[in-house]
Amino acid sequence: MKKELRVIGKPTPKLDANIRASGQAVFGHDLVLPNMLHGAILRAAHPSADIISIDTSEAEKLPGVVCVITADDVDVNNISYRRDHPILKKGEVNCIRDEIAAAAADTKAAALKALSLIKVKYRMKQGIFDPFEALKEDAPRINKFYADEENKNIAHAFHYQHGDLEAQKAKSAVMVKNRYILPRVTHCCMETCAITADYSKTEKRLTLYSVTQVPFLYQRDMAHALKMEPSNIRIIQTVIGGGFGSKLDMYPYEPICALLSIKIGRPVQILFSREEEFIASPTRQPMVMDLTTGADKEGRFTFREVNIIKDNGAYTSWGATTPFVMMQTFSSLYQVPACKFDSYAVYTNNVYAGSFRGYGNPQATFALERNIYLMAEELDMDKAEIRLLNANFQGETTGQGLIFSTCGHGEALKYVIDKSGYQSKKGNNGVGRYRRGIGLASMLHVGGGAKIYRSDGCGTTVKFDSFGYLTIITGSTEIGQGSETVLAMIASEELGISLDKIRVINTDTDVKPWDVGVHASRTSFVAGNSLLGAVNKLKEKISPRAAAMLKTTVDDLEYVNGLINSQKTGEAVKIDKVIRDIHFRAPNELCIESYYYEPGSEFQDKKYMGNVSGTYAFAAQAVEVEVDTYTGNVEVLDVYVAQDVGKVLNPLGLAGQIEGGVVMGMGYALIEEMKVDEGRILNPSFHDYKLPTACDIPEIHFYPIETNDPAGPYGAKGVGEAPLIPTPAAIANAVSDALGIKIDELPITPEKVLKAVQSGKSEKIN
């Protein structure tokens, strides 16, 4: 008989919400250490130039200034996974973010004043700001540190193929070829970048108070950069004011802050202004995608062929590896017998891109779902029907080798088609100024981690104190998504103790076991399974003693309400009494156990074949919009979301992820874009870079689909990135439905809509 769940599945407010609501949470910006100095970074005045000279003498004389450094003052290694990124730039600058010098002073004002006194002489060069220009034979090499002789400006190429492309083309009744252009957008975490470095000259140890999402990889990268032993670097994560993938890489400001602290032997803090955040923190990859897709006359998909040019910017980040995820969508979202995927991350003198929630998937899904729309039009086929016909299914092994042990794709589609009233609303656009449209899109994403690093695991230690309170020490990281609460709920469920008796420790690399980091929607799945492993070991220790005390057998025991019960006799003993008995009676022991969980996924081979995740998440969205044909403004009215989450762990946290993701996707679809001219950011403020506000949000209708994946904790899959991924595609399809115009570009601004309507491209207006 399946055990009834007491905690899992019940709406549970975040356990760490109280300190946030009351203003007590210590974010990176709030940390104050004794004797702390304030650092600031001088960046390039031009996106492409030789540095003739740097004169810091006036800056060093300024009262209050303690230290000024340039590349000449430090002995360091390059950073980034391509090791193509110098921390402080020497001899040349290649993008407007480039760090040239840094100052530490008693006050932030003095540090900033010092920067203004540094004299840098440049020799200007013509930069390359278009990746297609950078690919030309006569283009100069932009990044001299990553030497690929054949393709001098290609930072990372991916080539993937499955199936017989030509045979599938021959079978196709329809082929749609289209170019899609995706803009540069950025995370806009509400807290800007922050770091405090504290180097002890006596202990020769560096402590970093960081907002990283990947503390253990960060520790290793930092050690490589600074030529230190990783174990002499302790990472303490402050409360993190938003991540969304932006903190997956280490950026130069972090080792720079460490270098200042190491030079001086005092704590140094660097905090970004909002303008600096826009200029010097990562973006989503802008890209141009040429996609050709085919279907036979029944509407069955035959093949996909895609070529992607991504603007890498001047240096490489983990973001250059987004094709890992993008190729999954092209190879495996809906059944498709053949796929050819080529992508190139190309160096330019633009600001460099990073990783961002969805990891390339919103871009891939936009292109694919637009092409599906166009194929359905050409086949004169219903856009819901063509999707249902090709939907993924349970038991499917895709061309890439992804194994769908559970799959809620078809069910998700059916839900949103039904709940949104798709069939009665489609093509029913009204007359006059305001036209309505409805659009569909699906998505596939990793739902059980992603083995792109050598281990995709997470360690957990659980520790009972003598009073029956449990401490969970987890490798995983909380960035607001609610993982602390989900972990506490799992422990509460398994051990029968209330949530107020559970603490989660997750911020210190000296204390917590290894974890690859918070990304790939993996934390509930991987850290949840890891915790279950540790709790089971703990129960193996506690249960025999409890059984002896209750004069029964281990399988008769039930952990509930802080007690361990014998189900046969009804006798009970308090859990803390058993713990004390284990501790204070021979053979004396503490109730502490550790467990490391590694998902049963595969590290893909060189052809990118293999089952890269422990399980996969599926979703479908239907979006209804109203377009004002006089202004071009698109209002999103309703978003219907059905998502295969495996199992709902915390409905409150889950709904928050869905709503936050959809609204972020809406921003990407309609309003957000970093305007860049010759490598300079034109809109580095919330005044000119618009985020969705409360007044912009649609009604979001959410239908969780529980497929109970055997690999997930209680059957759960990852959820965090999924809700953002199909939203831009579904919005674009809805605008197309409303006006009969093609949408090949994001954001869908009023200007673009109006232009399409006025130029007569709309089939439904005029």
Added chain:
Amino acid sequence: MNNNNFSKITFTINNRRMVKTISSSMLLIDLIRDEIGLKGTKPGCLEGECGACTVLIDGNPVNSCLYLAVNIDGKEVTTVEGLSQGDSLDPVQQALINHGGIQCGFCTPGMVMIIKSFQRECDEKAVKPDREQIKKAIEGNLCRCTGYTKIIEAVESLFP
């Protein structure tokens, strides 16, 4: 005492009376965070666009990043730390917690303050706001995590 660059001001913050001599160009957010050490008020943009630094002056919400600290002379400032009553949180804070309106929490102090002032305004007028009025009330406060829905539901719960 007023000389060229410095001013002596007397004010109340979270029911505590204070006298400070400050630079005339000091921003209120810097007085609150750096001089007084109340770090609950958050710097999100320092240009009045995000609302994270919202505090109440004599009950009215202001962006403390756009407000000169000298102007609080003789006034009463309330920050997020001043809302809790004894050992319990303010109903606005509790509603945000219970309804899932907090994720990373960086916008939360500003949200709490803007909602508090909106609640008072509605109570004074004895009106129960509709969803659109609630959205309008918090429109100036940006949140990147929640998509606002849970925050709006939290505000609705304050007007049963």
